Amino acid sequence: MKTSDFDYSLPPEFIAQTPAEPRDWSRLMVVRRSDGSIEHHRFFEIVDFLRPTDVLVLNDTRVIPARLKGQKSSRGKVEILLLRHLEPGLWEALVKPSKRIAVGEKVELVSTRPDARRQSAVVEVLDRKEEGVRVVRFADEAVVETMGQIPLPPYIRDYRGDRERYQTVYSTEKGSVAAPTAGLHFTAGLLTRIREMGIDLVFVTLHVGLDTFRPIREEDPQQHRIHREYGMVSPQAADRLTRARTEGHRIVCVGTTAVRLLEQAALSSQNTGGVKPFQGWVDLFILPGHRFRLVDAMLTNFHLPRSTLLMLVSAFGGNDLIRRAYQEAIRERYRFYSFGDAMLIV
Secondary structure (H helix, E strand, C coil): HHHHHHHHHHHHHEEECCCCHHHCEEEEEECCCCCEEEEEEEEHHHHHCCCCEEEEEEEEEEECCCCEEECCCCCCEEEEEEEEECCEEEEEEEEEHHCCCCCCCCCEECCCCCCCCCEEEEEEEEEEEEEEEEEEEEECCCCHHHHHHHHCCCCCCCCCCCCCHHHCCCEEEEEEEECCEEEEEEECHHHHHHHHHHCCCEEEEEECHHHHHCCCCCHHHCCCCCCCEEEECCCHHHHHHHHHHHHHHCEEEEEEHHHHHHHHHHHHCCCCCCCCCCEEEEECCCCCCCCCCCEEEEEEECCCCCCCCHHHHHHHHHHHHHHHHHHHHHHHCCCCCCCCCCEEEE
């Protein structure tokens, strides 16, 4: 297995720059592992592929305004992207230009939000890590909410619409620097329809972090070090997942983040006869050959080439089938990446 096995060529015009309106009118590719068939639908038709006994697992993380602008004492411009909360006031962050930011440097934040009142704040750089990552300290981290901006992926170039479209309609737990994008297609009305079918919605939390922005550079993917993300499976969620597994009902995960969290929880629950509550760091790197313990079906967007996310999807759907599905998505002019279309693998 090589990283180049997960490469493909995508015309730039297929990278979605704006979300579908309304949310559930995005396209939906349905991929069946049982016979290798591929079907094309609209997202609101997902109800036709769910069963009343299913448990639908959704990641309720909410993207924080993690992008901050500032300047050094020399007036040089600085950009800070918060990545991971370490403790009150302390964060890991990507800082640019990283080579010019020394440990001990203080950055004065500058608000770029039109709705923000005038204020000042200072961030201090405490430690230097790999690949431009720094540990920074806020005297009062409440300024993140008032001075920061919701970060969009770098391939979305000039989106000027409502930043709430980069949040799921069920997001409640603040902590991510990128959205769990498979969930962006759901509307409140569609979730109501799903509940009325008798399907239980189970909410878990995985705060999306650094690896969303990092390509795999090693040709052997097993040499890639995946960054940890913080996740939580509540006792109530664990109990419902245990009952689904005991009763033989499908667990359908919305997004790769929910898949990683559930599979990590399953590994932590080995030999217990069920799923234990989980709270902690998730560092599971799912590659082809992984034995899935909890996930029976998954909903996902179309991912970047050579990415950990594409490897996870290939592990679940099978390399050949997912490669064929991506080729068909390009032929059928699907929209790719965060604001793009969806794929349901059953």
